[in-house]
Amino acid sequence: MTLTTxxxxxxxxxxxxxxxxxxxxxxxxxxxxxVYWSAMHRAWLVTGYEQxxxxxxxxxxxxxxxxxxxxxxxxxxxxxAERAFTILSRWMVxxxxxxxxxxxxxxxxxxxxxxxxxxxxxxxxxxxxMLARRAAPGRTGDLAADIAKPLPALVFARWLGVPQAHxxxxxxxxxxxxxxxxxxxxxxxxxxxxxQSLVSLEEYLAGLVAERRAQSQDDLISSVLAGGRIxxxxxxxxxVGLLTQMAFAGGETTSNLIVNTVLALLHRPxxxxxxxxxxxxxxxxxxxxxxxxxxxxMSVRTxxxxxxxxxxxxxxxxxxxxxxxxxxxxxxxxPEPDVFDVRREAGTHLGFGFGAHFCIGAxxxxxxxxxxxxxxxxxxxxxxxTGRPLSWQPSLLNRSLTTLPVRY
Numbered sequence: 001m002t003l004t005t006x007x008x009x010x011x012x013x014x015x016x017x018x019x020x021x022x023x024x025x026x027x028x029x030x031x032x033x034x035v036y037w038s039a040m041h042r043a044w045l046v047t048g049y050e051q052x053x054x055x056x057x058x059x060x061x062x063x064x065x066x067x068x069x070x071x072x073x074x075x076x077x078x079x080x081a082e083r084a085f086t087i088l089s090r091w092m093v094x095x096x097x098x099x100x101x102x103x104x105x106x107x108x109x110x111x112x113x114x115x116x117x118x119x120x121x122x123x124x125x126x127x128x129x130m131l132a133r134r135a136a137p138g139r140t141g142d143l144a145a146d147i148a149k150p151l152p153a154l155v156f157a158r159w160l161g162v163p164q165a166h167x168x169x170x171x172x173x174x175x176x177x178x179x180x181x182x183x184x185x186x187x188x189x190x191x192x193x194x195x196q197s198l199v200s201l202e203e204y205l206a207g208l209v210a211e212r213r214a215q216s217q218d219d220l221i222s223s224v225l226a227g228g229r230i231x232x233x234x235x236x237x238x239x240v241g242l243l244t245q246m247a248f249a250g251g252e253t254t255s256n257l258i259v260n261t262v263l264a265l266l267h268r269p270x271x272x273x274x275x276x277x278x279x280x281x282x283x284x285x286x287x288x289x290x291x292x293x294x295x296x297x298m299s300v301r302t303x304x305x306x307x308x309x310x311x312x313x314x315x316x317x318x319x320x321x322x323x324x325x326x327x328x329x330x331x332x333x334x335p336e337p338d339v340f341d342v343r344r345e346a347g348t349h350l351g352f353g354f355g356a357h358f359c360i361g362a363x364x365x366x367x368x369x370x371x372x373x374x375x376x377x378x379x380x381x382x383x384x385x386t387g388r389p390l391s392w393q394p395s396l397l398n399r400s401l402t403t404l405p406v407r408y
Contacts, residue, residue: 043319047326090241156250161219256295290351
């Protein structure tokens with residue numbers, strides 16, 4: 001009897017075929033080695049659920065990655081970079097404990113589910129009104145552009161306190177900051193635009209903070225200022241820097257979550273029928289989309305010192321890619337992990353991270369995504385894919401469709 005083994009061949013994660021459908025390859029990589037040194041990516045790829053959770057708990061594995069981002073800036077754009085990267089250094093996602101904890105506490109009450117819940121009615125009404133204008137039953141359109149992108153932006157701007165008239169500039173700056181943070185900026189001109197946009201965003205939000213100090217309103221900034229931490233445990237400069245992070249994170253992830261959830265349901269008529277029959281399953285559908293095909297594929301960390309990781313010698317300064325997209329399909333954690341099941345009960349997914357860096361905006365993202373998916377499922381019985389090919393944005397970090405062509 002001859003035993004044969006399947007050989008594993010490493011592939012580039014931004015290869016168009018892998019980017020479009022990464023899961024078969026990520027499953028093979030995890031099965032081959034849940035902790036794997038990739039010379040191709042000059043990083044450790046961590047794909048096993050237990051191993052990713054371990055890394056998210058390990059204080060020797062750092063979230064600080066401002067320096068690598070700055071190192072990638074072309075020499076000709078460096079003169080614009082210092083102020084922009086000072087702003088990024090204030091983002092809580094790029095800080096480790098105890099700094100991370102101190103910064104996060106500023107927003108803890110405002111991001112709690114009970115505080116976010118009061119925006120549910122507004123979100124549902126805004127969803128219905130936006131769909132009524134853009135998605136007449138029977139017409140074809142792009143669900144991403146029609147609702148998934150503008151609705152989270154509308155809700156977040158309302159919550160943050162950005163006047164509607166300022167929306168176009170505000171969201172343009174956010175998109176360009178995303179190019180910088182997510183690696184889409186490649187040329188010197190693109191870097192210059194992104195760096196200046198981050199500075200412009202900070203200046204705008206600093207002005208908004210000054211206005212709210214003078215006259216409080218019913219919004220996030222006013223609520224945090226009333227809490228008394230600004231100027232005490234956190235400086236005003238740090239607060240404004242944190243607001244630039246909130247502004248950046250407020251739209252992109254939720255938009256992609258809406259699109260990916262709707263796509264998952266439209267690909268699986270039995271699951272869509274189950275949600276239509278039992279509308280209380282909408283939240284479960286969003287959670288299952290977060291697990292199976294969430295808006296974030298991985299997060300980047302750095303070894304703060306030499307350490308042992310699952311039997312591998314990791315050196316200080318090594319990059320570590322925590323591939324949550326693979327961990328969320330680990331068969332050791334999830335029964336039938338490649339199946340989308342809105343009645344799934346077992347397992348805690350990592351779609352919003354884990355531990356100290358669990359996404360602070362998770363409650364808001366869940367509320368907005370649930371509201372949009374709920375209205376679509378309830379009010380658009382003819383919703384279907386048009387059959388046009390789908391295209392995914394090339395990104396190591398994000399799982400984002402360029403468009404979602406549908407018939408309403």
